[in-house]
Amino acid sequence: MRNIRAIAYKEILHIIRDQRTLMLIIFMPFIQLMIYGYAINMDVKHLATVVYDEDQTALTRRLADSFEQSAYFDIKQRVSSRAELREALDKGKAKAGLFIPVNFTKDLLAGRGANLQMVIDGTDSNPANVALSTSQAIVSGFIQKEGLFPVQVSPIDFRPRLWYNPDLKSSFFMVPGLVGLLLQLIIPMITATAIVREKERGNIEQLLVTPIKSHELMIGKLIPYICIGMLISVSIITASHLLFHIPIRGNPLVLYGLTFLFLIVCLGYGLFASTVAENQQQASQVIMFFAAPSILLSGFIFPRETMPLPVYYMGYIIPLTYFVQIVRGIILKGLGFFDLWDQVWPLALMAVIIVGLSIARFQKRLN
Amino acid sequence: MxxxxxxxxxxxxxxxxxxxxxxxxxxxxxxxxxxxxxxxxxxxxxxxxxxxxxxxxxxxxxxxxxxxxxxxxxxxxxxxxxxxxxxxxxxxxxxxxxxxxxxxxxxxxxxxxxxxxxxxxxxxxxxxxxxxxxxxxxxxxxxxxxxxxxxxxxxxxxxxxxxxxxxxxxxxxxxxxxxxxxxxxxxxxxxxxxxxxxxxxxxxxxxxxxxxxxxxxxPNQLKDTITGSLLEIECRPLMKASRIFEELPGVVGITVYGTTLHLNVRDQGNIQSAVVKIAKEQNIDIISMKPISASLEDVFATLTKENK
The missing domain is CATH 3.40.50.300 (P-loop containing nucleotide triphosphate hydrolases)
Incomplete structure (x- = not known):
C-alpha cells in the first residue's frame, strides 16, 4: 500500500512539473469543448437568403415574411433580376434564393398551378437537404394559413415528432460524445508517456533492484491518470449541462460507472503503447495511429449508418463507438445499464483483453 | 551463516x-x-x-x-x-x-x-x-x-x-x-x-x-605477479618501435605510456640486449631503458593479451 502511494505521489509531482502534460490535461478539454460545442455547428439556421419578388403583391410579401420568420432563412437582400439572384449565390453571399415569378398571385388565386422557385446552394449537402425540406414545409404551411385551399381530409393523421433532441441542436449530439473523445485523446497519451519516460531515463532499472513489486509499480503509476480521466469526464458533463443546457436524463451513477469502464480501456491502450514503444516519440505515434480512425469511424461526428459496410464494421472494433452510444444513450435518452448491454459487454471484453495483454507484456519486459 | x-x-x-x-x-x-x-x-x-x-x-x-x-x-x-x-x-x-x-x-x-x-x-x-x-x-x-x-x-x-x-x-x-x-x-x-x-x-x-x-x-599482489618483468623504454619513433618490439620473442605485452613504452617480458636480461640490437637495425633511438614496477594497467594489458 505504502509503495503504491509513494509511486502515485511521485507521479503527481511529475504531472505537475511537466508543462506539456499539464497543458494537455487542462487546455485540450477546454478547446475541444469550444470547438465541438460552439464552432462546429451543423444546425441549419439563419441561412443567408436573397429574394427576387417579380410579382410584388401583398401575398408574395407575406410569403417572403413567412420564410424570414421561420428562423431557418434570413433574408439578406431583395434583388430585382434573376441575374442578381444568381450572382448572390455564385459569390456565396447567399446560400438560398427565392424566386417569385410574375403572375404568381393571380395564378394561385385562380386555382391554376402557380410556379415558385427555391434555389439552394448544394455544395454542402447536409444543410442543403435540410433547407430543401424546410422550404417545402414553409410553403405548405403558408398555403394552409392563408386558407387558399380547403384543408385536405386525410384518412391518416400523420404527426412526425423528433425525440431526444426536438430542437435538433448539434451540441446535443456532439458534446456528450466529447467525453469519450477527450478520454481517448488524452489518457493513452499521458499514460504511455509516463511509463516510457521512466524507461527512457533508466529509472526502471533502478526500481527493479528495489523491493517494489511490478503490480505495485503499475497501479501506483495508473492511479493519478484514473483520477485525471474521471475529473475530465465530470467537467465535460457538468459543462455540457451548464453551458449547453443538455439535460442528463439517465442515472449519473451508471454514466460515471461506464465512463470508468471506458477509462480502463484507454489506460490499457496507453499501457500497451508503452510496451511496444522504446521512446516517447514512438509511443505518441502508436497512439495517434488509432486516434484518427476513432474520431472518424466511431460515429462521434459522422453517423455510422451512412458509412459503406466494411467501414461500418470497422467501427465495431473501436471502443469509442460503443462509448459514444453509451454516453448519448444515458444523457439524451435516459437509458439504463441493461438497455445498453449490447454496448457494455463489448467494451468490457475490450477492457479485459487490452489490460490483460498489456500487463503480460509489461511484466515480460521488466524481466 | x-x-x-x-x-x-x-x-x-x-x-x-x-x-x-x-x-x-x-x-x-x-x-x-x-x-x-x-x-x-x-x-x-x-x-x-x-x-x-x-x-x-x-x-x-x-x-x-x-x-x-x-x-x-x-x-x-x-x-x-x-x-x-x-x-x-x-x-x-x-x-x-x-x-x-x-x-x-x-x-x-x-x-x-x-x-x-x-x-x-x-x-x-x-x-x-x-x-x-x-x-x-x-x-x-x-x-x-x-x-x-x-x-x-x-x-x-x-x-x-x-x-x-x-x-x-x-x-x-x-x-x-x-x-x-x-x-x-x-x-x-x-x-x-x-x-x-x-x-x-x-x-x-x-x-x-x-x-x-x-x-x-x-592490487599489490597482482602487480607483483608481473613486476620484475616490466621494462620501460623511452625511444623514438614511438609507434614504429612499439610495432617492432612487439614481435620480439619473449615480449608478452606492450603498452604506450606518453613518450615511453612498457614492455612486459619473460626474461629481463636477454630481452634488453635484443631490444638494443633490433633498435640499431631499425634506426630507433633509445633514450633510456630501465626495469620498473608494474601498474594495474600493465597487469590488465598483460592479462588481456595472454588470453586472446
Missing part, C-alpha cells in the same frame, strides 16, 4: 549460445571494497544483475548477504543498494523528494524517515541543495544523490556500476571518500570501473574478460 557479504560458486549465465558469465568464483567480506574490472561487454553488468537478484543464473550459485540469489531475491533487494551507470534520478523531483521516494519504497518507517533523509543529506553534503531540482545539479552532485538514494535504507552491501564515469576528478575523489567511509562502517562495496587509479583504491580486484575471471587478488 558465514561472514561473507557475497560469495559465488561457479556462477554462470548463458544467453542462448552466448556465455555472458562463465563459472565465476569470488567472495567479498563486509567492509571490503571489491573492484570488478573489465572491458565493455565482458560480463560485469550481467554479474551484477545476477547478484542483485533480477537475473537468474543458468548454473552455479551465489549468496548475497547470506541469501540465495535464486530463491531469496526479495530479501536480497532489501539488503542491497544499487547505483547504476546512468544516474537514475527523477530529474523533475527535488533532491529531498527523490530521497523521500526511495525511503518509502524501501519501507522506512514514517517516524524515522525525515531523520534518515537528513542523515544521508548531511553525509553526502547535499544538505544545502535539498530543495533543488535534481536536473539542476552538476554531474558530481547528481552522482552523490544517486548514491544517497541507494543507501537511504542502510544497505549492508552496495553495488556501484561505473559510478564515476564522466564526472570530474575532484567530484570523483570526494565520492571515493564517501565509499571509504561506508567501507569503514562495515558496508561491502562492489564497484565496477574503467579507471585503473580507482582500481588501486580497492581492497580486492578481479579482472573479467569474456565472462571469465582472469585474475583476482589485492
Amino acid at each position: 558465514n561472514n561473507l557479504a557475497i560469495e559465488t560458486n561457479n556462477l554462470t549465465r548463458h544467453f542462448g549460445n552466448f556465455t555472458a558469465v562463465d563459472s565465476v568464483n569470488f567472495s567479498i567480506k563486509y567492509g571490503e571494497i571489491f573492484g570488478f574490472l573489465g572491458a565493455n561487454g565482458s560480463g560485469k553488468t550481467t554479474t551484477i544483475r545476477m547478484l542483485c537478484g533480477i537475473l537468474a543464473p543458468t548454473s552455479g550459485t551465489a549468496t548475497v548477504a547470506g541469501f540465495d540469489v535464486k530463491t531469496q531475491s526479495e530479501e536480497i533487494k532489501q539488503s542491497i543498494g544499487y547505483v547504476s551507470q546512468r544516474f537514475s534520478l527523477y530529474s523533475d523531483l527535488t533532491v529531498e523528494e527523490n530521497l523521500k521516494f526511495y525511503s518509502q519504497i524501501y519501507g522506512i518507517e514514517y517516524r524515522h524517515e525525515q531523520k534518515r533523509i537528513d542523515e544521508v543529506l548531511t553525509m553526502t553534503g547535499l544538505l544545502p541543495w535539498r530543495h533543488r531540482l535534481s536536473a539542476e545539479l552538476s554531474g558530481g552532485w547528481k552522482q552523490k544523490l544517486a548514491l544517497a538514494n541507494a543507501i537511504v535504507h542502510k544497505p549492508r552491501i552496495l553495488f556501484l556500476d561505473e559510478p564515476t564515469a564522466g564526472i570530474d576528478p575532484i567530484s570523483r575523489r570526494s565520492l571515493w571518500e564517501l565509499l571509504y567511509q561506508m567501507a569503514e562502517e562495515g558496508v561491502a562495496l562492489f564497484v565496477t570501473t574503467h579507471y585503473m587509479e580507482e582500481a588501486e583504491r580497492c581492497n580486492q580486484i578481479a579482472f573479467i574478460s569474456q565472462g571469465r575471471i582472469l585474475t583476482i587478488g589485492q
